[in-house]
Amino acid sequence: MRIVVSAFAVVIAAVGVHAYNSTLDIQSNLAATNHSAMADPGKPLAHLTPNVGWMNDPNGLFFDNETSMWHAYYQYNPNDNIWGLPLYWGHASSEDLVTWNDHGIALEPENDESGAFSGSIVIDFNNTSGLFDNTCLPGQRIVALYTEHSEAGERQYAAYSLDGGYTFNYYKHNPVLDINSTQFRDPKVFWHEETERWVMTLALSQEYKIQIYTSKNLTSWEFQSNFSHHGVLGYQYECPGLSKIPIVHTTSSNLTQSAGLTTNNGFADYKWVMFLSINPGAPHGGSYNEYFIGDFDGKRFTAQDAATRAVDCGKDFYAMQTFSNAPNGEVLAMAWASNWDYSGYVPTRDWRSSMTVVRNLTLRYYSPNPETSELTLYNQPVFKSSGLNTKQRLIKKSLKLNSNESAIFNVADGAHGLLEFTLEWKVNSSAVTTGHDMADLSLKIKGVEDDSEYLRLGYVVSAAAFFLDRGNSRVNFVHANPFFGNKVSKNLEPYESAEDGLPIYNVQGLIDRNLIELFFNDGSSSSTNLFFLSSENYLGEFEVSTGVDNVFTILNFDVQQLSVGN
Amino acid sequence: MRIVVSAFAVVIAAVGVHAYNSTLDIQSNLAATNHSAMADPGKPLAHLTPNVGWMNDPNGLFFDNETSMWHAYYQYNPNDNIWGLPLYWGHASSEDLVTWNDHGIALEPENDESGAFSGSIVIDFNNTSGLFDNTCLPGQRIVALYTEHSEAGERQYAAYSLDGGYTFNYYKHNPVLDINSTQFRDPKVFWHEETERWVMTLALSQEYKIQIYTSKNLTSWEFQSNFSHHGVLGYQYECPGLSKIPIVHTTSSNLTQSAGLTTNNGFADYKWVMFLSINPGAPHGGSYNEYFIGDFDGKRFTAQDAATRAVDCGKDFYAMQTFSNAPNGEVLAMAWASNWDYSGYVPTRDWRSSMTVVRNLTLRYYSPNPETSELTLYNQPVFKSSGLNTKQRLIKKSLKLNSNESAIFNVADGAHGLLEFTLEWKVNSSAVTTGHDMADLSLKIKGVEDDSEYLRLGYVVSAAAFFLDRGNSRVNFVHANPFFGNKVSKNLEPYESAEDGLPIYNVQGLIDRNLIELFFNDGSSSSTNLFFLSSENYLGEFEVSTGVDNVFTILNFDVQQLSVGN
Incomplete structure (x- = not known):
């Protein structure tokens, strides 16, 4: 403006x-x-x-x-x-x-x-x-x-x-x-x-x-x-x-x-x-x-x-x-x-x-x-080019999720705020037994110094939509600013069908200090959002969970902690 | 859907x-x-x-x-x-x-x-x-x-x-x-x-x-x-x-x-x-x-x-x-x-x-x-018709707001969740001394039983927009549901000009149990939003405040606690 x-x-x-x-x-x-409320996240490393x-x-x-x-x-x-x-x-x-x-x-x-x-x-x-x-x-x-x-x-x-x-x-x-x-x-x-x-x-x-x-x-x-x-x-x-x-x-x-x-x-x-x-x-x-x-x-x-x-x-x-x-x-x-x-x-x-x-x-x-x-x-x-190095990487194929389990992917070693992940999942909606239960695939990306601060992302079957919640933070601005809303979402159609006919969805995420950019289904849509955690509480642990049994299968989860230069 | x-x-x-x-x-x-997370707000009184x-x-x-x-x-x-x-x-x-x-x-x-x-x-x-x-x-x-x-x-x-x-x-x-x-x-x-x-x-x-x-x-x-x-x-x-x-x-x-x-x-x-x-x-x-x-x-x-x-x-x-x-x-x-x-x-x-x-x-x-x-x-x-009665009403004309003051309007007597208010305010943006300060007119509408639960509404000069924050609640759903975002807003142009040339803005609000409907500037736009507070924590106290001096003047603030029937 x-x-x-x-x-x-x-x-x-x-x-x-x-x-x-x-x-x-x-x-x-x-x-x-007056900068008393500020919690500078540090400058993004791979963004202008x-x-x-x-x-x-x-x-x-x-x-x-x-x-x-x-x-x-x-x-x-x-x-x-x-x-x-x-x-x-x-x-x-x-x-x-x-x-x-x-x-x-x-x-x-x-x-x-x-x-x-x-x-x-x-x-x-x-x-x-x-x-x-x-x-x-x-x-x-x-x-x-x-x-x-x-x-x-x-x-x-x-x-x-x-x-x-x-x-x-x-x-x-x-x-x-x-x-x-x-x-x-x-x-x-x-x-x-x-x-x-x-x-x-x-x-x-x-x-x-x-x-x-x-x-x-x-x-x-x-x-x-x-x-x-x-x-x-x-x-x-x-x-x-x-x-x-x-x-x-x-x-x-x-x-x-x-x-x-x-x-x-x-x-x-x-x-x-x-x-x-x-x-x-x-x-x-x-x-x-x-x-x-x-x-x-x-x-x-x-x-x-x-x-x-x-x-x-x-x-x-x-x-x-x-x-x-x-x-x-x-x-x-x-x-x-x-x-x-x-x-x-x-x-x-x-x-x-x-x-x-x-x-x-x-x-x-x-x-x-x-x-x-x-x-x-x-x-x-246009990101995976010569200027980036992988510090730590975890890959998981074929992980069936149930309600009493969660899967942890920790790439916190040397975390300094630059991550990339790809998540591909399959949905068996016939296993949703009642519409009273929310059938969610949830991904928490937690701060290394303080895991009470985290981003929450995921997909909900009934809404047919992917969500991001940036509200779990101790930073005053996040709550006090009247326009910095916590939750954004995007309705999502299947990326492709599995051999068993079930729909597959896909998201790629880039995280650089205080910015997360999500690319759905090879980029048919994207969602770019700022977030703010306490200073130097960089993201490093991914927790995948669901509230329902037999609905979600992770086909590919690939998480990297990245660095810039040598 | x-x-x-x-x-x-x-x-x-x-x-x-x-x-x-x-x-x-x-x-x-x-x-x-499983309804353990439920906090039924009670049915709206004047809505179908x-x-x-x-x-x-x-x-x-x-x-x-x-x-x-x-x-x-x-x-x-x-x-x-x-x-x-x-x-x-x-x-x-x-x-x-x-x-x-x-x-x-x-x-x-x-x-x-x-x-x-x-x-x-x-x-x-x-x-x-x-x-x-x-x-x-x-x-x-x-x-x-x-x-x-x-x-x-x-x-x-x-x-x-x-x-x-x-x-x-x-x-x-x-x-x-x-x-x-x-x-x-x-x-x-x-x-x-x-x-x-x-x-x-x-x-x-x-x-x-x-x-x-x-x-x-x-x-x-x-x-x-x-x-x-x-x-x-x-x-x-x-x-x-x-x-x-x-x-x-x-x-x-x-x-x-x-x-x-x-x-x-x-x-x-x-x-x-x-x-x-x-x-x-x-x-x-x-x-x-x-x-x-x-x-x-x-x-x-x-x-x-x-x-x-x-x-x-x-x-x-x-x-x-x-x-x-x-x-x-x-x-x-x-x-x-x-x-x-x-x-x-x-x-x-x-x-x-x-x-x-x-x-x-x-x-x-x-x-x-x-x-x-x-x-x-x-x-x-189409609301102010024969079926409604005023239980308690407060009216304030011409109230200049400064940063160390707040004005309380309490219509909590017999509160049962049905309220109407009209707020008309004038903005003197020349009194905003620095863009570092957020020039906000804020209205908290607080629960009678527990005032840590409240709606926050208001107008911010730099955004030229009216906001609503429904996130200040103890109800689990409000935070846990991945799509129930806390903040919504609407950019707003002046309703009319005062005699001194300053712009005037206007909002009418209807609150019925868990629903707030806002009508801006005689209805040039509206914003309808659900909210959820703890059971029977009905809204009853309005607190008006600002973070800046000499910017906001309330020209009319009219608050009513209403009842249906006799």
């Missing part, structure tokens, strides 16, 4: 706009603040966070194919650990999408009362902008398009880098787009090959419009169309983005095992997807990231239907942006892992917020129920 | 289908069940509940203008306090929409393995069906259309009553509509004056289609159109309904004080609204009730846009149905006040579930943000 200038909404603006410091003395700011200060939306994500380096920028307040003006673009880079080097400020606003708000970066390989000469390698002709926000309005600016994205020059004739609006922001730009034009989507936020502009040169933009009033509207639209997403005709999803449905008849091998964030006004409170599947002719996006689909169904996923120039035609993306309802109050001290893990986006056919097949956005973590 | 017959989804069916008893021996069933057994969707709602009696039917399992076959229509009546007399079974399924699933009732004033003669008053020519569910399929049946809705005759030539589907249900019928036809909407549930049929005689139905893939899709569509809703051009909403917008140019004085329930798959988990605004020509419904709007933003609001034949052209409706994710496990014993209070539905223009005005469904409780 960004400040809103009109008097009508001054209530929202007031908290955003607090006193700022022109020098980077965040420590003195923090010293003046700022070294110090406040972070929100990811910006300007791109891959430099000259150096094989990934770059990410982010909305950044270096002066405090809450949002405030002046707001900058921070900058980080990564070789493996696991560990990130934070380089601090990359783009500055025009003055201390303004902000370099969200935007994107494109690689101007062919120098359409005329901003480069031959001394700049084609793959490093970096142009940022972003919103310069001030009380007077929100105008679109350009900046370019001649050193691979570490420093920027501001375009001399900014703004490149100005429609005299105070609620007009978040340009995301890409090259549309079919029409040989640059395409920009951005939000006319409070009119619930995504506007589409085109350009030949990145500095002169022509209005083409509005995409309006789709999805949950909330208070306002933010951070739209349009991507050409490949359709993957998988043989491992829930489809091939069900109903004889075919997946590759009569469809192109890609569809266009419009992403949109709204805040506040999520159905589950606060921030929400939705998407619409359709077609794009270079000027207008047409949705295939009027359905509202969520990119991620957790509480902490917002402002997702895709990377420009990702190799092999893959669509990779990253989101801010927080929720504006409470992001400024989470119990961290010198830094606030992290991004999600980078995710690979595809479209696949999925059966949300037995009678239909729907094209669905899959997102899968 | 109803049982699903395919093997693919047998996991869902298994819990629904439990052993049933052909006689009404619910007590023996219950005795065989069954005398004994399980209730879900409201069915066949109508007003008998011959006797001035309101009738409500409901999905009913008299044999147990969980859902199960055989499933019946229960029946209740009310003179005042406050107190209800439960008459038990009204409609039966064909056999013990089937269910008389959801449907509606119309008054066939002109005997288009030929089922009546002159011995039946025109206003009592009652025809029920409902779904006969069995493993073989879901078919639409008709039944009619000759005694004002107390007993029914089954139409001899049932089914009246059969398309050979196992997922085809919930007919809601109304008379369309313009085309002089009966119109039926019902769900082809797992294809995400609302089908529209028309008829001249209620027994022969002709397909007209599909309304498909709108809104959050979830697992399946249920309980659609189409209503002609009046547009009210109010002078008391947030619009007239903002931006000089006019509300009555270029619009008809009504719009058609399509209601739809989905379960599971709500963005907040489980059950969800959404609506779409548009036009209807007698055959096809066309939505005005592709936005998804929620009828109610709480956790416990599902399957809303409108009353047939409500006087004065008003559109009145009632929903099931629970959520399938946990409805079968809530800590009540002999009965399970209640309906919401009856609500008056209108469309009004509302500004969700400073830059736009949107036609929005308002719902307001």
